[in-house]
Amino acid sequence: xxxxxxxxxxxxxxxxxxxxxxxxxxxxxxxxxxxxxxxxxxxxxxxxxxxxxxxxxxxxxxxxxxxxxxxxxxxxxxxxxxxxxxxxxxxxxxxxxxxxxxxxxxxxxxxxxxxxxxxxxxxxxxxxxxxxxxxxxxxxxxxxxxxxxxxxxxxxxxxxxxxxxxxxxxxxxxxxxxxxxxxxxxxxxxxxxxxxxxxxxxxxxxxxxxxxxxxxxxxxxxxxxxxxxxxxxxxxxxxxxxxxxxxxxxxxxxxxxxxxxxxxxxxxxxxxxxxxxxxxxxxxxxxxxxxxxxxxxxxxxxxxxxxxxxxxx
Ligand code: SF4
Ligand code: MG
Numbered sequence: 001x002x003x004x005x006x007x008x009x010x011x012x013x014x015x016x017x018x019x020x021x022x023x024x025x026x027x028x029x030x031x032x033x034x035x036x037x038x039x040x041x042x043x044x045x046x047x048x049x050x051x052x053x054x055x056x057x058x059x060x061x062x063x064x065x066x067x068x069x070x071x072x073x074x075x076x077x078x079x080x081x082x083x084x085x086x087x088x089x090x091x092x093x094x095x096x097x098x099x100x101x102x103x104x105x106x107x108x109x110x111x112x113x114x115x116x117x118x119x120x121x122x123x124x125x126x127x128x129x130x131x132x133x134x135x136x137x138x139x140x141x142x143x144x145x146x147x148x149x150x151x152x153x154x155x156x157x158x159x160x161x162x163x164x165x166x167x168x169x170x171x172x173x174x175x176x177x178x179x180x181x182x183x184x185x186x187x188x189x190x191x192x193x194x195x196x197x198x199x200x201x202x203x204x205x206x207x208x209x210x211x212x213x214x215x216x217x218x219x220x221x222x223x224x225x226x227x228x229x230x231x232x233x234x235x236x237x238x239x240x241x242x243x244x245x246x247x248x249x250x251x252x253x254x255x256x257x258x259x260x261x262x263x264x265x266x267x268x269x270x271x272x273x274x275x276x277x278x279x280x281x282x283x284x285x286x287x288x289x290x291x292x293x294x295x296x297x298x299x300x301x302x303x304x305x306x307x308x309x310x311x312x313x
Contacts, residue, residue, distance in 0.1 A: 001028050001064040001066070002026055003024055003026070003027050003028065003063035004024055004026055004063050005022075005049050005050075005060055006022050006023065009021060009273055020273075023046045024050055025046070026062075027050065027224075028226070028299075031168075033167075033198075034194070035200060036201040036214050036215045037201065037216075038215030038232070039204045039218075039219050040208055041220060041222055042269050045221040045269075046221055046223070047204045050204075052089075054202070055087055055089055055170060056073070067086075067168065070083070085115045085164035088164060089171075090154075090170070091174070092173040092174060094153050094156055100144065103141070104140055104143050104145065105124070105141035107145075107160065108130065108156070111163060117165070127141060127163065130159045133196075134159040135185075140156075150179075151186060155189065158189060158193070162193065162197070165197075167200060168199070168200045168201075168202070169199055169200070169201050170201075170204070171203050173205055174203075176206070187210065201215075209251045212232065216231060216232055217230070217232060218230060220244045223272055224280075225280055225299075226307075227281065227308070228241040228308045229305070229307045230304075230305065230306040240310065240313045241309070242263065242286065242312075243285070245263050278291070278294045278296055287312055291311055297310050
């Protein structure tokens with residue numbers, strides 16, 4: 001709710017603060033239990049920072065983060081520690097977070113031990129169980145990270161999150177580094193996990209076609225701001241924000257008669273440290289009018305759970 005995360009820009013010998021990057025600039029959204037919310041935008045739009053700020057891996061600048069009604073930034077440390085296992089992060093490349101000298105089974109089991117969630121003698125069984133659920137086998141339990149393919153490593157990443165029996169999983173570009181054929185397998189695994197464990201996902205991706213297959217709701221970010229949120233069906237059928245339309249027009253559609261306006265974005269993403277005035281999208285928006293340069297469009301609900309920030313809507 002009103003989440004902000006600003007990073008100071010330092011300069012000179014004395015590291016004076018000369019400005020800030022508004023990586024997350026006053027965004028609000030909610031995810032219902034059991035839902036998958038897809039957070040979409042180009043790289044540099046602030047999606048990952050949203051995920052990390054929710055999990056308190058980095059501190060917020062302002063705003064509120066609530067998990068099951070509990071304000072995560074207003075919790076005594078031991079309460080936060082108790083909730084930690086319930087909220088797990090899955091990375092784009094789990095390899096970077098795996099110790100190359102630790103066997104996969106130990107890496108997964110460690111988390112259980114650290115959180116005191118299972119007695120030592122039960123850990124191997126729990127690890128086996130979760131590896132099997134992720135499509136790996138007992139063969140893999142004593143292997144080292146380098147012995148795994150990209151897709152298998154992502155299965156390990158998912159297993160390591162799942163073993164803690166979480167309620168919320170924040171997955172940050174979890175399939176972006178994988179071949180398309182493997183992407184589908186991993187997305188199916190995410191879906192299966194949701195069905196069997198009732199998980200809630202925040203699924204971060206730059207790729208709308210990936211999000212389309214998994215998410216019930218979608219939020220579109222641009223330079224730290226939320227431009228549009230809607231249910232998946234509504235967003236794909238009736239996108240309102242020019243940026244969403246541009247992203248969608250790049251997604252191939254199987255039904256040719258469902259013609260979409262083709263909008264090709266010109267130019268690069270502006271420097272987040274020096275974003276355009278007014279509507280941050282105005283430098284690339286084909287529909288921009290004079291007002292767009294001066295006035296920041298407010299995010300408004302336009303019916304149902306469809307919200308948008310654009311002067312022309
Ligand atoms: Fe385009 Fe103006 Fe709408 Fe921004 S407010 S998306 S610049 S039309
Ligand atoms: Mg990112």
